[in-house]
Amino acid sequence: MDEYLSEPGTDFFMHSITQVMSCSAIYYSRSIFSTAFEAWYFYGIPLLLDTVIFSHAVKSTGKRSQRYEVSNSSLTHSR
Numbered sequence: 001m002d003e004y005l006s007e008p009g010t011d012f013f014m015h016s017i018t019q020v021m022s023c024s025a026i027y028y029s030r031s032i033f034s035t036a037f038e039a040w041y042f043y044g045i046p047l048l049l050d051t052v053i054f055s056h057a058v059k060s061t062g063k064r065s066q067r068y069e070v071s072n073s074s075l076t077h078s079r
Helices: 002-006 010-078
Strands: none
Touching: none
């Protein structure tokens, strides 16, 4: 009680500031985490899937076009 009488309001002020800072830090860290999770969930995973599908499609079309070129050249040779 003597501390409050010697410096009135200082401890309460510091306590309220630290409480507000800790609450805002928890809130902001939680919001940053949820934002990062939403960004990964809505943009990262589809982008990753698109990259895998696109690379697989490019590989398969590359093979297909090579096959077509080979068959086309054999057709021209047979003629």
